[in-house]
Amino acid sequence: MNENIAVIGGGQMGSQIAALAAMAGYKTNLYDENKENLDYRYKFVEENIKNLIDKKIYTQDKLDNYKNNLELSYSLKEVTEDKSFVIEAVVERFDVKLEIFKEISQVMNQEVVMATNSSFIQASELSKHCQHSERFINMHFFYPPIRMDLIEISFPDNISDNILERTKTVSKNMGRSVVVLKKETPGFIVNRMLAALVDEAYELYDEGIAEFEDIDLAIKKGLNHPLGPFELSDYSGLDIHYYAKLKKFQESGDPKDEPKAFLKDKVLNGDLGVKTGKGFYEYKKD
Numbered sequence: 065m066n067e068n069i070a071v072i073g074g075g076q077m078g079s080q081i082a083a084l085a086a087m088a089g090y091k092t093n094l095y096d097e098n099k100e101n102l103d104y105r106y107k108f109v110e111e112n113i114k115n116l117i118d119k120k121i122y123t124q125d126k127l128d129n130y131k132n133n134l135e136l137s138y139s140l141k142e143v144t145e146d147k148s149f150v151i152e153a154v155v156e157r158f159d160v161k162l163e164i165f166k167e168i169s170q171v172m173n174q175e176v177v178m179a180t181n182s183s184f185i186q187a188s189e190l191s192k193h194c195q196h197s198e199r200f201i202n203m204h205f206f207y208p209p210i211r212m213d214l215i216e217i218s219f220p221d222n223i224s225d226n227i228l229e230r231t232k233t234v235s236k237n238m239g240r241s242v243v244v245l246k247k248e249t250p251g252f253i254v255n256r257m258l259a260a261l262v263d264e265a266y267e268l269y270d271e272g273i274a275e276f277e278d279i280d281l282a283i284k285k286g287l288n289h290p291l292g293p294f295e296l297s298d299y300s301g302l303d304i305h306y307y308a309k310l311k312k313f314q315e316s317g318d319p320k321d322e323p324k325a326f327l328k329d330k331v332l333n334g335d336l337g338v339k340t341g342k343g344f345y346e347y348k349k350d
């Protein structure tokens with residue numbers, strides 16, 4: 065194991081990505097600007113791992129590795145110190161991600177992998193504003209990362225072979241199936257397919273054709289999906305759908321791409337789905 069990993073952003077994704085890295089045996093540091101959230105997530109993921117051990121999905125060594133290899137950091141400077149591999153998983157906002165990468169790419173060694181877990185922002189959009197653009201890559205996990213067996217990898221044309229190979233190695237060592245895209249595309253494979261389904265569900269709801277609960281029920285029963293599109297939106301976070309849609313609208317100017325008013329209202333109200341206890345549905349805080 066020759067990578068030291070920094071995960072930036074300790075929300076629902078980052079906290080579990082850091083756990084995957086630590087469980088795989090990598091020395092890992094996790095940073096979030098919200099200390100309270102970071103401490104809460106650390107314990108929450110620990111409980112999740114214990115749960116998976118009880119269910120015989122994980123063995124005890126995973127928990128030992130989590131505790132021994134994962135350290136929390138309370139500043140960007142601290143989390144990136146002496147690291148060879150960065151995975152960014154902060155909020156899905158281009159300006160926030162860019163500010164982080166601009167700052168760290170100036171001070172970190174040129175061999176450091178700069179991976180983003182963004183759902184829709186491509187590595188080339190970030191790399192072109194940063195130093196050593198050949199080390200930027202998308203490493204796209206799925207929620208919840210400690211359960212979901214897939215990482216989609218995509219990269220700008222000028223990527224260095226070394227960065228790509230090391231990203232594939234870390235992904236496989238995390239025990240995940242890996243799909244490497246031949247070209248960059250916002251949303252990769254899975255989210256492009258999913259967006260088509262969710263957009264149509266939002267359209268049906270907006271037109272008043274059916275209640276969202278009934279649209280979910282129809283998709284679950286009629287297509288045999290485990291979750292309906294509104295449930296899935298709540299799980300991934302309504303802010304992620306909103307900002308992705310907003311970005312598309314700002315780029316295309318096409319009214320069809322404008323985020324729906326009901327989605328905007330929920331996001332501005334802080335009703336982001338499971339992580340805040342309320343989205344389309346209500347949830348008990350985990």
Ligand SMILES: NC(=O)c1ccc[n+]([C@@H]2O[C@H](COP(=O)([O-])OP(=O)(O)OC[C@H]3O[C@@H](n4cnc5c(N)ncnc54)[C@H](O)[C@@H]3O)[C@@H](O)[C@H]2O)c1
Pocket residue numbers: 072073074075076077078095096097098101153154155156157160164181182183184204205206207299300301304339
């Ligand atoms: N939720 C999903 O299903 C999913 C799946 C794949 C990828 N993603 C991507 O993962 C990223 C994170 O999503 P999430 O669901 O974990 O969101 P989240 O809201 O749970 O977590 C985001 C975290 O970023 C932190 N943050 C914000 N600004 C920061 C900064 N400047 N420095 C450090 N921390 C900062 C917040 O405090 C928060 O804890 C997004 O880019 C999203 O597109 C999400």
